[in-house]
Amino acid sequence: MTFDHGVFTVSLDFELLWGVRETRTIESYGANLRGVREAIPRMLDVFAANGIHATWATVGFLFHRNADELRAALPPPSLRPNYVRADISPYEYIDAGQALDPLYHFAPELVERIAEQPGQAIGTHTYSHYYCLEQGQGLREFEADIECATEVARRAGLRLKSIVFPRNQCNEDYLAALARHGIVCYRGTQGGHAYAASDKAGQGYLRRATRLLDAYMNVSGHNTHALDSCFESAPFNFPASSFLRPYSSKWAMLDGLRLGRIKNAMTDAALNKRLYHLWWHPHNFGRNTAQNIAFLERIAEHYVLLRERHGFASLNMEELSELAATRLVDQTSLPAAEPA
Structure with a gap:
């Protein structure tokens, strides 16, 4: 199977405090979280000006307007993950009666703004920032979480078709369940040992150091992907190519290398008709x-x-999945029977 052009895909993990709660605090990281209200409109402006389509994988909690609305929609305790590492579960935090400031916990107006912009799609980052490779959870709890995510999106007039697994904990045992909830594609992990999916215990210093170096130097290759391999079967896997590391004054003198690393990989995808996923x-x-x-x-x-x-071509994950589904049908369909 051949393709007419390479594809540039962008996905963003939209999570606010729910994605960093066990490692950061509002005191230590609040400026980053508050700044999202400015950053997202500015990113949308860049995307609109340059015709870039993106998938915004959104934690389902963000769809709610306040703590009362969130608590009324939570899955029952029997269907919540019972993580061995209790600090990673948001449910005790919620049940403890924390004052959930909307600035850090909810963003329905931003979800609506993103969804209204052409070329931008809302996917799921699970309902609760669910960890699919941690001990103390299973398929039953995962499906309950996804049901809540699809329901809160439905109430907002949205249909979820894509998923990004929190912490890139892509659990292959859960992929078959995605279709039952209308999800047809996911962002797989980047290739190489440093990027392999694992629980937190598996993310040691050497892996983190390798990923940092790889952002500036070509350690792991261009990490572009053959489109035919992405389109083989549903749910379609559109693997990550690069994480766009944020600006750091400490590393600013190397930003030319950081940009060149990304541009070279994009060029490889364009010339060789492959997928580059940032x-x-x-x-x-x-x-x-x-x-x-x-x-x-x-x-x-x-x-x-x-x-x-x-x-x-810039395609979001949802658009890519439509292309993949069309190709799959074309590949498997039989020719019409000759008339008798």
Whole structure:
């Protein structure tokens, strides 16, 4: 199977405090979370100006307006994960009667704004930022979580078709269940040992150091993907290629390397008609927003150049899955019978 052009895919893990709650506090990370309210509209402006389509994998809790609405929609205790690492569960935090400031916990107006913009799609990052490889949870609890995610999206007038597993804990045992909830594609993990899916205990110093180095130097390759391998069967796997690390004054002198690393991989995908999948979190742009947006604009400029020269196409995960489904039908359909 051959393809006419390469594909540039962007996905963002939209989670606010729910995604960092066990490792960060409002005191230590609040500026990043507050800055999301500015960063998302500015990212949307860059996407609109350059024709970039993106999937926003959104934690289901963010759809709610306040704590009362959230608590009324939670799955029953019998269907919640019972993680061995109790600190990673949001449910005790919620049940303890914490004052859930909407600034850090809810964002229905941002979800609506994203969904209204052409080329932008809302996917799921599970309902509760669910950890699929941690001990103390299973398929039953996962499906209850996804049911809540699809229901809260339905109430907002949205149909979820894609998933990004929190902490990239892609559990292959759960993939078959996705179709039962209308989810047809997911973001798989980037290739290489440093990016392999695991629970937190498996994410040691060496893996983290390797990923940091890989952001600036070509340690693991371009990590572009053959489109025919992504389109083999549903649910379709559109693996990650690179994490867009945020601006850091400590590493700013190496930003040319960081940009070049991304641009070279994009060029490889465009020339060889492959998939390049870039991802990050909106809260990564919550601080140093001007510098991060400027960096994103340079990526966008390179995308436009590749689009004009090589037909490089920007498709979100939902659009990619539609293309994949069409190809799959074309590949498996039989020719019409000859008339008698």
